[in-house]
Amino acid sequence: xxxxxxxxxxxxxxxxxxxxxxxxxxxxxxxxxxxxxxxxxxxxxxxxxxxxxxxxxxxxxxxxxxxxxxxxxxxxxxxxxxxxxxxxxxxxxxxxxxxxxxxxxxxxxxxxxxxxxxxxxxxxxxxxxxxxxxxxxxxxxxxxxxxxxxxxxxxxxxxxxxxxxxxxxxxxxxxxxxxxxxxxxxxxxxxxxxxxxxxxxxxxxxxxxxxxxxxxxxxxxxxxxxxxxxxxxxxxxxxxxxxxxxxxxxxxxxxxxxxxxxxxxxxxxxxxxxxxxxxxxxxxxxxxxxxxxxxxxxxxxxxxxxxxxxxxxxxxxxxxxxxxxxxxxxxxxxxxxxxxxxxxxxxxxxxxxxxxxxxxxxxxxxxxxxxxxxxxxxxxxxxxxxxxxxxxxxxxxxxxxxxxxxxxxxxxxxxxxxxxxxxxxxxxxxxxxxxxxxxxxxxxxxxxxxxxxxxxxxxxxxxxxxxxxxxxxxxxxxxxxxxxxxxxxxxxxxxxxxxxxxxxxxxxxxxxxxxxxxxxxxxxxxxxxxxxxxxxxxxxxx
Numbered sequence: 001x002x003x004x005x006x007x008x009x010x011x012x013x014x015x016x017x018x019x020x021x022x023x024x025x026x027x028x029x030x031x032x033x034x035x036x037x038x039x040x041x042x043x044x045x046x047x048x049x050x051x052x053x054x055x056x057x058x059x060x061x062x063x064x065x066x067x068x069x070x071x072x073x074x075x076x077x078x079x080x081x082x083x084x085x086x087x088x089x090x091x092x093x094x095x096x097x098x099x100x101x102x103x104x105x106x107x108x109x110x111x112x113x114x115x116x117x118x119x120x121x122x123x124x125x126x127x128x129x130x131x132x133x134x135x136x137x138x139x140x141x142x143x144x145x146x147x148x149x150x151x152x153x154x155x156x157x158x159x160x161x162x163x164x165x166x167x168x169x170x171x172x173x174x175x176x177x178x179x180x181x182x183x184x185x186x187x188x189x190x191x192x193x194x195x196x197x198x199x200x201x202x203x204x205x206x207x208x209x210x211x212x213x214x215x216x217x218x219x220x221x222x223x224x225x226x227x228x229x230x231x232x233x234x235x236x237x238x239x240x241x242x243x244x245x246x247x248x249x250x251x252x253x254x255x256x257x258x259x260x261x262x263x264x265x266x267x268x269x270x271x272x273x274x275x276x277x278x279x280x281x282x283x284x285x286x287x288x289x290x291x292x293x294x295x296x297x298x299x300x301x302x303x304x305x306x307x308x309x310x311x312x313x314x315x316x317x318x319x320x321x322x323x324x325x326x327x328x329x330x331x332x333x334x335x336x337x338x339x340x341x342x343x344x345x346x347x348x349x350x351x352x353x354x355x356x357x358x359x360x361x362x363x364x365x366x367x368x369x370x371x372x373x374x375x376x377x378x379x380x381x382x383x384x385x386x387x388x389x390x391x392x393x394x395x396x397x398x399x400x401x402x403x404x405x406x407x408x409x410x411x412x413x414x415x416x417x418x419x420x421x422x423x424x425x426x427x428x429x430x431x432x433x434x435x436x437x438x439x440x441x442x443x444x445x446x447x448x449x450x451x452x453x454x455x456x457x458x459x460x461x462x463x464x465x466x467x468x469x470x471x472x473x474x475x476x477x478x479x480x481x482x483x484x485x486x487x488x489x490x491x492x493x494x495x496x497x498x499x500x501x502x503x504x505x506x507x508x509x510x511x512x513x514x515x516x517x518x519x520x521x522x523x524x525x526x527x528x529x530x531x532x533x534x535x536x537x538x539x540x541x542x
Contacts, residue, residue: 005060015039022086030074037097044275046100046531050093081105103249108536110252114148120258121233123173129165136162139290143262146288151264153292155479155504156300159264163236164199170234171204181208183238186421188477190447192238227254239477240265245276268311270497271527281533303506310500313523319516328513332488336381340390354399361453364427365445373469375486376498382488384471391468404431408467415462472502481507487514495527
């Protein structure tokens with residue numbers, strides 16, 4: 001039966017391989033349970049409720065017994081923090097793979113421990129900055145009095161400004177306070193670090209690092225060891241919605257109880273590519289939290305209105321065009337030849353590829369913030385890979401005779417030797433000095449010196465990809481003046497969060513291309529992952 005399910009696409013070979021590898025001498029019912037749990041794990045869920053499990057097993061055209069006594073070899077009932085069986089069924093009836101139960105349990109326990117511990121750094125009465133609105137003032141008050149607090153809000157609501165006000169207030173009270181700013185990506189760290197350096201004194205005891213660098217995670221094996229304690233008086237973690245459950249667990253284990261920890265993010269954005277949506281869960285768990293809802297920029301009110309309509313699933317409002325939000329009548333189905341011609345006509349003036357003389361770094365780097373082409377899909381004729389291949393070919397053909405040509409690139413792997421991070425954007429620049437000899441280098445903004453740039457020989461670059469088009473996932477944490485978003489069929493698998501994330505990348509103008517049918521299907525789904533973090537925090541660890 002399970003092999004038939006693979007043929008029908010209900011499972012993938014990996015699910016079946018996992019089930020048979022975990023339990024070599026097992027019944028069809030046991031293998032089916034393991035395979036279904038693996039399929040849900042691939043989708044990022046930490047657990048699977050019994051009623052959903054029964055629906056999935058029913059869809060597989062087989063009646064698999066969910067009687068736990070029949071699956072005793074496989075399943076342990078209760079709430080053992082270290083179950084000996086591959087599967088644990090929790091008191092509520094949710095099924096967990098052993099590893100995911102352990103991860104969720106550790107998250108809940110560490111969050112509770114942080115909540116139960118008073119901040120070690122004693123602060124005087126808060127002198128509230130007059131430049132903050134009431135919600136921002138509440139965020140400072142929460143962080144002042146609690147060891148753990150959350151700061152939520154969409155782009156343009158002042159999260160970074162509020163974080164900077166908090167850091168400054170702490171430093172004004174204790175000039176030698178140890179402060180750490182972290183984020184899951186190097187780009188996010190660089191952005192908040194650059195902002196803080198502009199508003200804080202040069203002698204501020206501030207450290208900025210990616211979570212991987214902070215935790216000294218260089219390889220997958222490092223995640224298995226006990227993390228070293230992180231000693232700080234205040235830790236700010238930006239873009240927390242991008243942190244997967246396993247990394248969240250490792251980080252929380254490293255935070256010393258009594259540290260003030262502020263998690264910053266937008267819970268309506270896409271969840272992590274890996275497992276869980278912990279930050280989104282925590283925003284529903286009655287923790288000390290402030291939501292910044294007021295848009296502080298009048299030029300993006302129409303974009304905020306569309307984002308709000310996406311959150312509530314209002315199709316008519318999402319499809320309504322306005323001055324700064326436009327829908328393009330492009331067919332993103334069938335043969336893509338017409339689409340590519342339409343796309344090229346819109347974006348070819350946005351990507352200057354040929355130059356008569358060496359391009360100016362400032363103008364190139366500014367162009368990255370002026371316009372971005374995004375696709376909700378990675379694969380397929382309208383996905384990132386295909387669009388990048390097409391645009392690279394056409395745009396470089398158009399400037400074949402130019403002495404200099406330029407292509408946007410995106411780093412895809414952290415590289416200490418060049419101090420480049422996964423997700424960092426730049427340009428590959430080539431000067432043709434003869435018919436066979438080239439002088440290539442890459443240009444990136446210098447994170448340590450605002451307004452400066454770095455030239456890196458092309459041969460020294462880590463793994464990268466051309467980035468005329470970015471995936472919506474890769475665009476998280478960034479904003480651009482104008483954005484063109486492709487919404488091809490298949491987008492619905494990512495749920496309304498992918499549309500929300502794409503729309504909120506735009507500061508001034510937004511173009512959307514896709515059918516109303518695809519948008520409607522996308523709004524009907526959510527990409528939030530199943531877990532019991534909220535219930536377990538409210539009820540105490542089982």
